[in-house]
Amino acid sequence: MGVPEGRFHFAIDRGGTFTDVFAQCPGGHVRVLKLLSEDPANYMDAPTEGIRRILEQEGGMPLPRDQPLDTSRIASIRMGTTVATNALLERRGERLALLVTRGFRDLLHVGTQARQDLFDLAVPMPEMLYEEVLEVDERVVLYRGEPGAGTPVKGCTGDLLEVQQPVDLEALRGKLEGLLSRGIRSLAVVLMHSYTWAQHEQQVGTLARELGFAHVSLSSEAMPMVRIVPRGHTACADAYLTPTIQRYVQGFRRGFQGQLKDVQVLFMRSDGGLVPVDSFSGSRAVLSGPAGGVVGYAATTYRVEGGHPVIGFDMGGTSTDVSRYAGEFEHVFESSTAGVTLQAPQLDINTVAAGGGSRLFFRSGLFVVGPESAGAHPGPACYRKGGPVTVTDANLVLGRLLPASFPVTVTDANLVLGRLLPASFPCIFGPGEDQPLSPEASRKALEAVATEVNSFLTNAPCPAPPLSLEEVAMGFVRVANEAMCRPIRALTQARGHDPSAHVLACFGGAGGQHACAIARALGMDTVHIHRHSGLLSALGLALADVVHEAQEPCALPYTPETFVQLDQRLSRLEEQCVDALRAQGFPRSQISTESFLHLRYQGTDCALMVSAHQHPATARSPRAGDFGAAFVERYMREFGFVIPERPVVVDDVRVRGTGRSGLRLEDVPNAQSGPPRVDKVTQCFFEGGYQETPVYLLGELGYGHKLQGPCLIIDSNSTILVEPGCQAEVTETGDIRISVGAEAPSTVGAQLDPIQLSIFSHRFMSIAEQMGRILQRTAISTNIKERLDFSCALFGPDGGLVSNAPHIPVHLGAMQETVQFQIQHLGADLHPGDVLLSNHPSAGGSHLPDLTVITPVFWPGQARPVFYVASRGHHADIGGITPGSMPPHSTALQQEGAVFLSFKLVQGGVFQEEAVTGGCLPGGGGN
Secondary structure, three states: OOOOOOOEEEEEEEOOOEEEEEEEOOOOOEEEEEEEOOOOOOOOOHHHHHHHHHHHHHHOOOOOOOOOEOOOOEEEEEEEEOHHHHHHHHOOOOOEEEEEEOOOOOHHHHOOOOOOOOOOOOOOOOOOOOOEEEEEOOEEEEOOOOOOOOOOEEOOOOOEEEEEEOOOHHHHHHHHHHHHHOOOOEEEEEOOOOOOOOHHHHHHHHHHHHHOOOEEEEHHHHOOOOOHHHHHHHHHHHHHHHHHHHHHHHHHHOOEHHHHOOOEEEEEOOOOOEEEHHHOOHHHOOOHHHHHHHHHHHHOHHHHOOOOOEEEEEEOOOOEEEEEEOOOEOEEOOEEEOOEEEOOOEEOOEEEOOOOOEEEEEEOOEEEEEEEEOOOOOOOHHHOOOOOOEHHHHHHHOOOEOOEOOOOOOOEEEEEOOOEOHHHEOOOEOOOOOEOOOHHHHHHHHHHHHHHHHHHHHHOOOOOOOOOHHHHHHHHHHHHHHHHHHHHHHHOHHHOOOHHHOEEEEEOOOHHHOHHHHHHHOOOOEEEEOOOHHHHHHHHHHHOOEEEEEEEEEEEEOOHHHHHHHHHHHHHHHHHHHHHHHHOOOOHHHEEEEEEEEEEEOOOOOOEEEEOOOOOOOOOOOOOOOHHHHHHHHHHHHHOOOOOOOOEEEEEEEEEEEEOOOOOOOOOOOEOOOOOOOOEEEEEEEOOEEEEEEEEEHHHOOEOOEEEOOEEEEOOOOEEEEOOOOEEEEOOOOOEEEEOOOOOOOOOOOOOOHHHHHHHHHHHHHHHHHHHHHHHHHOOOHHHHOOOOEEEEEEOOOOOEEEEOOOOHHHHHHHHHHHHHHHHHHOOOOOOOOEEEEOOHHHOOOOOOEEEEEEEEOOOOOOOOOEEEEEEEEOOOOOOOOOOOOOOOOOOHHHHOOOOOOEEEEEOOEEOHHHHHHHOOOOOOOO
């Protein structure tokens, strides 16, 4: 979309600390601006102030802050904001009440019984967003044709239902008036089976609005999907956050003449699409800010890198966000933020608590990074406010940061290593905010940790040589890098993708110092850093498209007999999306749609939202495409197996309509003029010691310039470290592309090395966590998929526990004995392709319903396993004399159920289905 003559297009990312403004001005040139999100002494609203400054700069006339801005030259404003996220984290949302079917008042409080931190001895009670609960006299159940049942009605899914009790609106009226008298103006309405029968919720919503409630969120509208617990939490989040967003939008509008009546105002949703401001709701706004960055690298890096899959790496002060793009946005439909489960489409962004401000510790012989953060105040030790030692301090000690160019979020460990230059940082630190960064403070803070490390090494049973301060700082940086690799592996390896086949797109203030090391650890050969990497989320907003989605629940089998119905549903939803976008002014030629089916194997809860755009329709598929083939392909890639004999069920049908509206920026070549100029030379510490490291200014580099590592490239928003063995090149668009040299092979010795041990700890933990996620997602048992009553761990060649995920402690304490028993019991009778099953108490079992599956892992050419992986899960029943297989008065073990001492569940790669089934029958091998 072109820029009308004399009009501005603004894209604004309002973050928690900084607000970034990207403006396309009349004539097509670009202005960018970064300012504090909160500065009440100077302005009331950062986005308004950013627009004012750019209008003032372009117009050459002062614009008073206390007067509404003229909008005659503003065509559009696009915004991503953390307003909803902050309100949820800080619990500063609207007062609300929950209306739920009678008998279910504690449903959301009880939830699924899953605990966030199983190893936490102080178990916090779940904190609900609602203040009060009202039970609604109504009841809808699935029709079973039992004697005395009423006339069935059909829900929107096609299920037959029985309305046992209509809504008693008169009884409800008085209760709602009581809420109003107590000052509650927002409601979340969550009724049983409303995903398929929404009429009762709609009646309650109509009554509440008539009585004067300012906001009413119906779960059937917030997210019409089966499973009332996540649907209920989503409705509560919507009622809690939407009024807060609306107040912010109203305040923003007041900063402009006519309250932006003639300006297109769009907000970024968590799914990566823009929507009109009136459609921006709380449950869809939690990832509004980070979503812009994903759109940004998808529209830039993916294109210029020839369509190679891209990993987005956004490293900030307290955390790091990673995401993936391979031609289409990857969404999740259930997530948890600040302890609240949200059932809504959002970009799949994984966050790890490791950033520039993450604190550094030495605990139990391990280097530990985070999750605690120094925050903006007091900040890292180098801020001169008595703060703790952080990753920024380590980078400063290593010489990897130049203080004059230092964004406020960069960390202490790099200062110790000489990777930051204090003299080049602004004098904004210290109690009076008039001093530069302090490398001395970083060194002093890190020396205290180094003393702990060396004391441990000296007094260990097998003493090791002490480490220098720089080696300690380097160790913490390596461990921080490994912590940030974990979510990347979860997005790639855990889903059947090879991380080395990706390009690493780095953005955010702190990522440039770690990008080369992370790419090298993951086997990637290319890092791409956009010229506006410090403001990529704002750029992504400028390049984003307007989106309208339509979704409805479904309960049909995926069979040829239902394909016509599925096509009809998809066509109806596609028409809704097209009509909604045309109503916003888009011609049909600028509108595209994509259809999805939410498919799962019958009996499982792992539904995959699949598109068939790469699987054209066949004679045995819906006209919209071969969704079945797409489902099987993705299931096999993510989980390594399929269940061909099990029917496939359609949970939801969905259509995503897109109105192409993103700004189309011209890539203006940035011509070089002579060789690159070295601004200064500093000393940076790397694995081999200190090396001379040239420093270049990004603004002075041109197309074609090539820089051999090690070197530093700095601008006002970020510092890029090009490590030894890497080469940076300036592209014709002014971006930095780094070719990463392969990591040299290394041998790990048996000598005590707490740094290497810490790195292995992260890698082994990552494997165990991935095992748990796959087990949960593929499970059929409610105990596994919802109650999470399972554990996964890795064991050494002797059966000793090496690493475990944070799962059930009673399992983890006994599984080591189970593995060691099998090693002794079977001896040499363990071969590649064998998988063992055991639950006998004498073989390390707990009680019989806890079944343990053990897989020996062999290295080519070796006869004995090099390690073992094992999982233990609780089964609802194992054939005991009472339901649940835990009879309190049993006198023999067999009365509690089937007993497996040592059973080969898989032998030579073949699943022993008949044998294990027989073992669970009376007189079988398991009794």
